[in-house]
Amino acid sequence: MNRLEVHLKALKKQGVKGVIPYITAGDPCLDTTMKLLNIFKECGVPAVELGVPFSDPLADGVVNQRAAERALKSGTTLRGILERLENDKPEVPVILFTYYNPVFKIGLDQFAVIAKKAGISGILTLDLPVEEADEYVRIMKKNMIDVIFLIAPTSTQERIKRIVGLGSGFVYCVSRTGVTGVRSDVPGTVVPMVEKIRVETDMPIAVGFGISGPQQAKKVAQSADFVVVGSAIVRLIEQGGSSLDICQRVEDFTKELVRAVK
Amino acid sequence: MSDNKHKQKKIRWKSLPDKRGYYGRFGGLYAPETLVPALNELEEEYRKAKKDPEFKRQFQETLSKYVGRPTPLYRAERLEKYLGGGRKIYFKREDLCHTGAHKINNCIGQILLAVRMGKKRIIAETGAGQHGVATATAAARYGLQCDIYMGKEDMKRQELNVFRMELLGARVITVDAGSRTLKDAINEAARDWVTNVENTHYVLGTVTGFHPFPMIVQDFQSVIGKEAKKQIVSAERRLPDLLVACVGGGSNSIGLFHAFLEDSSVSMVGVEAGGKGIQTGLHAARFAEGSPGVFQGTLSYVLQDKEGQIKTTHSVSAGLDYSGVGPEHSFLFETGRVKYDSVCDDEALQAFRILSETEGIIPALESSHAAAYIIRCYKNLPEGTLCILNLSGRGDKDVRAVKDIIKSEES
Numbered sequence: 001m002n003r004l005e006v007h008l009k010a011l012k013k014q015g016v017k018g019v020i021p022y023i024t025a026g027d028p029c030l031d032t033t034m035k036l037l038n039i040f041k042e043c044g045v046p047a048v049e050l051g052v053p054f055s056d057p058l059a060d061g062v063v064n065q066r067a068a069e070r071a072l073k074s075g076t077t078l079r080g081i082l083e084r085l086e087n088d089k090p091e092v093p094v095i096l097f098t099y100y101n102p103v104f105k106i107g108l109d110q111f112a113v114i115a116k117k118a119g120i121s122g123i124l125t126l127d128l129p130v131e132e133a134d135e136y137v138r139i140m141k142k143n144m145i146d147v148i149f150l151i152a153p154t155s156t157q158e159r160i161k162r163i164v165g166l167g168s169g170f171v172y173c174v175s176r177t178g179v180t181g182v183r184s185d186v187p188g189t190v191v192p193m194v195e196k197i198r199v200e201t202d203m204p205i206a207v208g209f210g211i212s213g214p215q216q217a218k219k220v221a222q223s224a225d226f227v228v229v230g231s232a233i234v235r236l237i238e239q240g241g242s243s244l245d246i247c248q249r250v251e252d253f254t255k256e257l258v259r260a261v262k
Numbered sequence: 263m264s265d266n267k268h269k270q271k272k273i274r275w276k277s278l279p280d281k282r283g284y285y286g287r288f289g290g291l292y293a294p295e296t297l298v299p300a301l302n303e304l305e306e307e308y309r310k311a312k313k314d315p316e317f318k319r320q321f322q323e324t325l326s327k328y329v330g331r332p333t334p335l336y337r338a339e340r341l342e343k344y345l346g347g348g349r350k351i352y353f354k355r356e357d358l359c360h361t362g363a364h365k366i367n368n369c370i371g372q373i374l375l376a377v378r379m380g381k382k383r384i385i386a387e388t389g390a391g392q393h394g395v396a397t398a399t400a401a402a403r404y405g406l407q408c409d410i411y412m413g414k415e416d417m418k419r420q421e422l423n424v425f426r427m428e429l430l431g432a433r434v435i436t437v438d439a440g441s442r443t444l445k446d447a448i449n450e451a452a453r454d455w456v457t458n459v460e461n462t463h464y465v466l467g468t469v470t471g472f473h474p475f476p477m478i479v480q481d482f483q484s485v486i487g488k489e490a491k492k493q494i495v496s497a498e499r500r501l502p503d504l505l506v507a508c509v510g511g512g513s514n515s516i517g518l519f520h521a522f523l524e525d526s527s528v529s530m531v532g533v534e535a536g537g538k539g540i541q542t543g544l545h546a547a548r549f550a551e552g553s554p555g556v557f558q559g560t561l562s563y564v565l566q567d568k569e570g571q572i573k574t575t576h577s578v579s580a581g582l583d584y585s586g587v588g589p590e591h592s593f594l595f596e597t598g599r600v601k602y603d604s605v606c607d608d609e610a611l612q613a614f615r616i617l618s619e620t621e622g623i624i625p626a627l628e629s630s631h632a633a634a635y636i637i638r639c640y641k642n643l644p645e646g647t648l649c650i651l652n653l654s655g656r657g658d659k660d661v662r663a664v665k666d667i668i669k670s671e672e673s
Contacts, residue, residue, distance in 0.1 A: 055571040056446075105569065149295070
């Protein structure tokens with residue numbers, strides 16, 4: 001068990017619910033990203049999901065697509081993100097949220113070594129299902145990086161069993177079929193899904209995709225241990241202005257979210 | 263070289279892909295979790311259908327009575343003469359399929375599968391518009407709702423096909439992201455599928471994407487090569503020496519090549535889009551400047567930068583204007599079983615005119631790339647060489663774009 005899993009499991013045991021914010025690294029620039037990581041730390045979140053921008057994000061909605069475009073435009077690369085993390089050593093646990101190709105291009109072995117040096121706690125690769133993940137899991141675990149997998153509403157009980165067997169850190173439960181993005185409601189299927197997963201594992205469960213604000217976060221936190229909020233925060237970054245303005249907006253919103261799930 | 267030959271002998275091409283969808287080290291299933299159960303279901307249903315004589319009968323009957331198969335194998339004697347003679351060129355006339363290209367073979371097969379699975383809605387991506395038209399056609403034929411994703415840039419280039427799809431009752435959805443071409447249309451179709459997977463089947467149009475798509479499309483398109491083999495043996499009493507086909511995603515070429523892969527005397531060339539020339543960087547020649555990567559569901563050659571970001575491509579032909587390529591092609595490339603070469607926009611346009619004038623056949627700009635390759639190397643082929651060119655589609659859809667190009671060159 002790695003640091004992240006120990007940390008999250010302890011929170012789960014105490015019944016402390018938490019918000020896991022998502023932002024795209026380098027949107028609009030890495031300096032702002034690093035400031036945001038500190039703000040998240042101050043808001044008391046248990047971990048942050050940091051998106052690696054990719055040219056063809058086929059599981060993302062328009063908000064995150066545009067964020068990736070901005071990040072790529074500002075010259076963000078996976079190596080650059082890791083170097084910066086190694087340098088700045090943010091105190092909040094960071095989970096990389098990525099498509100597989102940027103990792104594949106560096107090579108699994110080399111990636112794991114530099115990711116470990118950068119202090120990465122966990123990794124979630126959107127387009128790498130358990131079918132393709134044996135080697136990846138082995139190498140990440142060897143380097144003390146937790147491997148987080150998605151569970152979707154379409155996942156069968158048999159798949160859930162296989163996924164929780166291979167993953168570590170926590171389980172990321174996708175609230176609905178579809179891409180990332182802000183929605184106005186939380187589907188009623190979330191509660192039974194979380195129950196289906198609980199039967200198979202004592203790992204903490206985070207629920208994400210489409211959670212837009214404090215009210216929804218509160219609702220989801222009734223069954224989930226952690227709530228992932230992504231596009232709603234990315235939209236605040238998209239509104240632009242100075243780095244200070246962006247940080248202020250994100251801080252206010254994150255505090256609201258954290259209060260709501262307590 | 264001898265090493266390659268040795269390797270080739272050991273590969274049982276007909277047994278590929280393996281159970282996990284791999285051709286050697288290429289292929290696989292790199293999909294978001296939400297889609298994996300649907301892909302597993304599709305594979306299972308396909309394996310059942312393949313063994314079901316009723317499905318086979320339905321597929322074959324539809325190909326013969328609706329699509330117009332078998333398509334002729336036609337000897338292009340005036341083209342041979344124009345090029346100096348001494349080598350035989352046959353055209354596999356996929357341009358004579360209903361809707362004007364080979365794409366319909368796969369669409370009929372996949373729509374029959376969708377009906378078996380009880381899916382009421384069909385989606386597809388399209389580049390040149392041929393796959394969109396073929397999907398809209400098959401959906402109309404079986405009474406299914408149909409939405410087609412198409413890049414904004416391609417909609418401009420292929421205006422006529424947009425209208426054809428609409429006539430066939432499909433909705434054409436503009437994709438205004440990225441390079442606004444085929445790869446962006448695939449991203450958007452995949453996003454739709456992730457959202458509506460429970461009632462929707464995604465008819466992927468080429469031999470790429472998540473397993474089992476490369477395998478299914480390869481099987482449905484392999485009818486091209488099976489027919490061509492019978493036809494050439496009956497016309498010439500021997501196997502051909504050379505097969506030539508263009509390679510975008512790679513479905514028409516796999517369709518022709520597959521039946522001949524284990525015949526070691528048959529050489530094969532896949533022709534990629536050289537765009538404005540490899541040295542300009544404006545092209546879609548994956549085997550000239552690409553490298554292995556994971557893109558849109560599969561591990562295969564792809565045009566990418568050193569950070570693993572996918573590059574945009576350029577070709578006069580919308581159907582070849584794609585950054586990735588089917589995984590089986592990557593394996594055929596690395597084993598040396600198929601050679602890959604590229605043809606520039608200008609050469610393809612010239613071939614477009616030569617075929618129109620010598621044979622009275624206006625080829626699709628995609629197929630014009632394959633024709634341009636034969637035109638370029640005709641004189642260097644040994645006397646008596648017997649070639650088959652896959653004339654994968656007709657050029658009606660391209661007439662307007664070509665007219666615009668010629669006009670702008672004259673002014």
